[in-house]
Amino acid sequence: TLSDRLTSVLQNLRGKGRLSDADIDATCREIRIALLEADVALPVVKSFIAGIKERAKGSEVSQALNPAQQVVKIVNEELVNILGGETRRLNLAKNPPTVIMLAGLQGAGKTTLAGKLAKWLRGQGHAPLLVACDLQRPNAVTQLQVVGERAGVTVFAPEPGNGVGDPVDVARRGIEEARRAQHDVVVVDTAGRLGVDEEMMRQAADIRTAVQPDEVLFVVDAMIGQDAVTTAEAFRDGVGFTGVVLTKLDGDARGGAALSVREVTGQPIMFASNGEKLEDFDVFHPDRMASRILGMGDMLTLIEQAEQAFDAEQAQVAAQKIGTGELTLEDFLEQMLAVRKMGPLANLIGMLPGAGQMKDQLAQLDEKHLDRVQAIIRGMTPAERADPKMINASRRLRIANGSGVKVSDVNEIVNRFFDARKMMAQMAGRFGLPGGGSKNR
Numbered sequence: 001t002l003s004d005r006l007t008s009v010l011q012n013l014r015g016k017g018r019l020s021d022a023d024i025d026a027t028c029r030e031i032r033i034a035l036l037e038a039d040v041a042l043p044v045v046k047s048f049i050a051g052i053k054e055r056a057k058g059s060e061v062s063q064a065l066n067p068a069q070q071v072v073k074i075v076n077e078e079l080v081n082i083l084g085g086e087t088r089r090l091n092l093a094k095n096p097p098t099v100i101m102l103a104g105l106q107g108a109g110k111t112t113l114a115g116k117l118a119k120w121l122r123g124q125g126h127a128p129l130l131v132a133c134d135l136q137r138p139n140a141v142t143q144l145q146v147v148g149e150r151a152g153v154t155v156f157a158p159e160p161g162n163g164v165g166d167p168v169d170v171a172r173r174g175i176e177e178a179r180r181a182q183h184d185v186v187v188v189d190t191a192g193r194l195g196v197d198e199e200m201m202r203q204a205a206d207i208r209t210a211v212q213p214d215e216v217l218f219v220v221d222a223m224i225g226q227d228a229v230t231t232a233e234a235f236r237d238g239v240g241f242t243g244v245v246l247t248k249l250d251g252d253a254r255g256g257a258a259l260s261v262r263e264v265t266g267q268p269i270m271f272a273s274n275g276e277k278l279e280d281f282d283v284f285h286p287d288r289m290a291s292r293i294l295g296m297g298d299m300l301t302l303i304e305q306a307e308q309a310f311d312a313e314q315a316q317v318a319a320q321k322i323g324t325g326e327l328t329l330e331d332f333l334e335q336m337l338a339v340r341k342m343g344p345l346a347n348l349i350g351m352l353p354g355a356g357q358m359k360d361q362l363a364q365l366d367e368k369h370l371d372r373v374q375a376i377i378r379g380m381t382p383a384e385r386a387d388p389k390m391i392n393a394s395r396r397l398r399i400a401n402g403s404g405v406k407v408s409d410v411n412e413i414v415n416r417f418f419d420a421r422k423m424m425a426q427m428a429g430r431f432g433l434p435g436g437g438s439k440n441r
């Protein structure tokens with residue numbers, strides 16, 4: 001899966017201070033394969049990768065994120081963008097009723113969607129009317145009536161017993177009925193075929209011409225993968241549509257269809273259906289779909305939190321001090337608080353891809369220990385934190401008593417701090433961090 005692939009790419013990038021062009025090319029190659037596997041159409045993949053490359057190569061070195069995280073962040077942002085960025089709202093008519101027409105292949109989920117939309121619209125304070133214009137299948141009208149009843153809305157259907165009616169005529173009369181009975185939104189359900197079909201297209205186009213809908217929603221099964229593109233193009237050319245609804249997202253669709261349809265037709269995805277029940281429905285959220293495609297919801301959360309907790313200036317100062325060996329316990333405490341602001345450590349590490357096996361050990365990485373370290377540092381005076389060398393035996397005893405720990409605990413923290421400071425200064429010298437090794441040279 002994309003998630004696995006990215007995880008291994010990320011592992012290769014770990015420990016690099018900055019990305020070379022070769023790193024970026026290799027990462028993009030993996031992402032390209034992964035997107036193709038997620039059923040994204042080739043032309044879409046190509047333009048997407050080109051965009052990522054350009055951004056990654058020109059990107060600033062982030063202080064909050066390591067290079068691998070930075071690539072994921074860029075990929076995610078571009079995905080959200082390509083999926084439409086902001087959620088687009090329904091166009092409501094200035095003079096009600098607003099007419100929403102549904103179009104799509106048979107089995108795409110139009111009739112089910114009609115019920116879901118009706119229920120959702122009611123929740124938004126509207127009084128919808130469903131109009132049954134699928135007169136093709138014997139049970140289609142009954143199906144809409146059942147769905148309408150569940151949603152608690154009225155369904156307009158042709159009178160039974162008159163033979164096969166004319167869907168265009170039913171649509172027109174449905175709108176009249178809505179006006180008469182003061183429904184402010186009309187949802188027109190239409191017939192689909194199993195494949196793209198001239199007659200079906202013509203019928204849908206005729207209904208569109210007759211009722212001049214405010215929205216034509218192209219309903220597409222997210223599970224059909226690459227076929228979504230050809231189907232979408234056929235409907236775009238044959239009927240035209242103003243928005244897309246993805247259905248069956250509860251299946252194991254990787255979301256490639258979403259990306260392709262949006263990019264190829266240029267029309268926004270407006271709603272998402274994820275189950276057979278009326279409640280299994282939501283406004284489409286580009287960010288959620290992006291993390292579904294990336295398969296890295298948790299990773300993205302982590303990146304966000306890291307950026308929020310991170311104060312670039314403070315880190316710059318700390319980096320300087322590390323380089324010159326001037327890091328104090330005060331800085332140490334600040335850094336620790338910044339990291340802890342992101343939540344329990346075990347959770348944070350647990351969010352990293354591949355950390356699954358480490359869960360047991362992580363459970364032992366106990367917060368109490370961190371609390372104790374924090375308490376000990378807080379028990380020191382500002383002078384002691386700024387210059388830990390002055391912390392002699394009697395001061396250690398005072399700190400231990402003040403923070404309710406043993407003197408050996410205080411010793412351990414202070415000694416570890418000196419060791420860490422020495423090591424960091426050496427490393428900074430070697431890797432050219434700001435201020436690197438200026439004192440040790």
Ligand code: GDP
Nearest residue numbers: 106107108109110111112247248273274275276
């Ligand atoms: P239509 O031919 O386009 O009107 O499609 P239907 O609304 O009749 O739906 C076809 C089948 O797909 C039905 O069995 C629905 O219960 C099912 N279905 C519709 N939407 C979803 C969905 O989001 N998830 C799942 N799992 N099934 C759905």
Ligand code: MG
Nearest residue numbers: 110111134140
């Ligand atoms: Mg139907």
